[in-house]
Amino acid sequence: MIYADAPNGEWELIAPKKQETKIPYYVAMQKSLVGIITEKWFRIAGDMKQNEKMWSECSRETVCSKRVTSNLKMTQGCDLFCLTGDTVFSDFEDNVLSTYRARESAGETWFVIPSSVKIESLGTPTEKGGLWRVNATILSNKIGKMDVIAFVEVSRQNAQYLQTLGFYVSNFNSYKIR
C-alpha cells in the first residue's frame, strides 16, 4: 500500500513487518518521465498521422503547457518535444527521424513491450534531476525483438515543463545490445 503525503510530497510504502520504503515525489515523477520517453522514443506507429503528431515540434508556451489529463498520456501532439530539452529534440530530428521515416515508409512498426521496461537510477536522484538507466525490448514487425539500453539524464526547469513539474529529458543515449 502506498500512502501519499501531499504536504511534503513523500510517498510511503506500507508493507508487512513494518518495512518502510519512501518514494519522494521527484523520484516518482522522474521515473515516470523516463518510462514515458522510452516508450515514445522507440515508437513507430502504423498510422503515419499519429507518428507525425508525436514527432512534430510545437510551442512550449502554448501546447506543451496544456494540462495532461491522466498518466502523462499526452494527446495534444509534440509528445517527444514536450518531454525533452532543445538539444535532445534536435538530436532526434537530425539523427534519428530520417531513419524512422524510412522504416515507416517501408511499413515497419516499433513498439516497446511494457513489461520489459526496467528502470534504475544511477546515483541518487534529487529535486533537480538524476541519471537513469533503462533496459527495454522493442518489438518490430519486420526484424523481431531488439534489446536496448538507454541512459536518460533528467533535469528541471520549473517555468518551461509544467506537465511534468518542471522535469525534462536533458540527455538521451541509447544502444542496441542484442
Added chain:
Amino acid sequence: MKKVFGFLTGFLILLITFAIVYLSAAIYDTQSSQTVEPYFFRPWTRPNIAKPKTLDEVGEKALRNMLVQKYVKEYFYEIPSNDDLVVRTSYSGFLNLMSTAKVFDDWKKNIVPELSAMVQNGYMRTVTVSDEIFKPANSDYWQVDYELKTWEEPNNLSATPKITYGTVYLDIVYAGLHEPIEKVQKKLLNGEDPATMFIFEVQDIIVRDKQ
C-alpha cells in the same frame, strides 16, 4: 451466514482501501495548482536466488574472483555521463578505495582521458571478464582476460559495437572482511558498496591489449 457477512465486510474494506490509494496517488503541484498523475511501471524484479549463501559457503576463491571481476569492470567501463566519471575519479570512488595511490593515479593518467573523450562523444563501453582468473607459476600477478564492447553511435540501433580483447595482470592483497559481520550488515543497510567491505587492494596492474 456469518462467514458470508465476514467475506462481504472484508471485500468492502478492500474496495475502500483501493479507492483511497487511487485517489491519493497523484502529485499536486501547489506552484502551478496542477495535479500530475505519474505513470507507474512494473518494478524490476531481480532474478530469484534459490537459496541465500553465507560467506563460508561462497568460499574465499569465489569471493576473490568476484572482487577481481568487479575491479576490472570498474577500470574499463564507460557510460555517457560526465557525473558518473566524476564520481569514479573522486577519492570516494571504488577504484580509489581498492587501489594503492600509485595505481589510482596511473589509471587517472592513462585510462581516464580516453573514458572522458568517450563520454563527450556519447559512447558506451561494456566489460566482460573471464571466469578463469589464475596466477601462473612463478608469478605474483593474477592473470585476467577481458572483452570490451564499445558502441560509438548513440541512438543508432543499426550500429554494432566494436569488440576488443585484452589481458590484465594484477598484484593484489586480499584478506576477507574488514570487520565482524554484524558491523558489515549495518554498513550495507546504510547503502555502502558491498565490495568495499573486503580487505582488497590492487598494488600493481599491467594492461596488455590483444589485436
